[in-house]
Amino acid sequence: MHTVQVETPGGRYPIHIGAGRLDAVADSVPADATAIAVVTNTTVGALYGARLRAVLEATGKPLLSIELPDGERYKTWESLDRIFDALLAAALDRKAVLVALGGGVVGDVCGFAASCYMRGIRFVQVPTTLLAQVDSSVGGKTAINHPRGKNMIGAFYQPLAVEIDPGVLATLPAREISAGLAEIVKYGMIADPEFFDWCEAHVDALRALDDRAIRHAVRRSCELKAWVVSQDERESGLRAILNFGHTFGHAIESGLGYGQWLHGEAVGCGMVMAAELSARVCGLDAGAVDRIRSLVAAIGCPVDPPGLGAGRWLDLMRVDKKNEGRRIRYVLLPALGRAEVRAVDDDLVRPLLPGAEA
Secondary structure: OEEEEEEEOOEEEEEEEOOOHHHHHHHHOOOOOOOEEEEEEHHHHHHHHHHHHHHHHOOOOOEEEEEEOOOHHHOOHHHHHHHHHHHHHOOOOOOOEEEEEEOHHHHHHHHHHHHHHHHOOEEEEEEOOHHHHHHHOOOOEEEEEEOOEEEEEEEEOOOOOEEEOHHHHHHOOHHHHHHHHHHHHHHHHHHOHHHHHHHHHOHHHHHOOOHHHHHHHHHHHHHHHHHHHHHOOOOOOHHHHHHOOHHHHHHHHHHHOOOOOOHHHHHHHHHHHHHHHHHHHHOOOHHHHHHHHHHHHHOOOOOOOOOOOHHHHHHHHHOOOOOEOOEOEEEEEEEOOEEEEEEOOHHHHHHHOOOOOO
16 A cells, blocks of 8 residues: 655645555544445445445444435536435534545535535545546545536535545546546646656556556656645645646536536646647647647547637636636646646637637
8 A cells, every 4th residue: 555645734634545445444434433424426336335335334333325426417516415415314413424435526526515514524535536536536626516617616625535446447437547547647747747758658558457557657646736735725826737728628528518528538638728828828849749639649538629619618718716807827838847827818729729710
């Protein structure tokens, strides 16, 4: 097992990475917990719910199971209310602990519920998708979507621990693997050019879920995210670089309808667009742009943006938490491994948008 430590004003906690961590989740439940509520979805619950419940039942604490529908389109108020209804019906108190078993949607909704219920109770992240293991489960961002924008309603709320078992990735569809790899290669692009080189060299092993390659990629991704989050918990500065590709990616998700493209697929395409914008705005060399496009394609993500219409693209990208006033701010790369946030005039962005006149 490998442990990565996250240290923020909102909480200090471990990320445990290793085979069999699903069977060790009880280690992260405090002794004073009065009850445990597992939040999952229908797909993950069928695969791993019984196994996790058996582990948690052994603690002797009352156990509640809450199952949400599966999919990004269920990252809503209704799902949040379903959790609250179950917690209230079972009369769980402030010392209860929530356990999020699932991908990014489950982790985000469960974490947001934990931040709100009785003004805040404890929770543990047990991510079961590659994307959640390397991104959404780490750093304390919790949220639900709104029809006008992704993740616009939420809170920064840190978990007690993150339990990552690479073994659960074996049941993921190929698209989910590709979506998770998009967030992995992102870390190399924004903060670690040597890791970017490593990802290029090991892309086939990563897509095949080679155990050694996946463990290294997950560990390095968590180390890099923990380093950023520990310096800037609430995205007042440095943490914004983690959104490389996300301004374009969130517009794709919102514009096409949540769930049409997976989050990582949209981010992968968004990173190619952000690289092209970086070349226009801050001098990223053409060779680096080509390498980013090639790697995103090699991991299995789309590289050509959908035709939403230039006006629609810009309207969607204005609904972004990084923006100030009406100016759209993008995470850009002056060079591979270096990222910064800049406000960019729409006229420089339009030529990158399908259907727009150059």
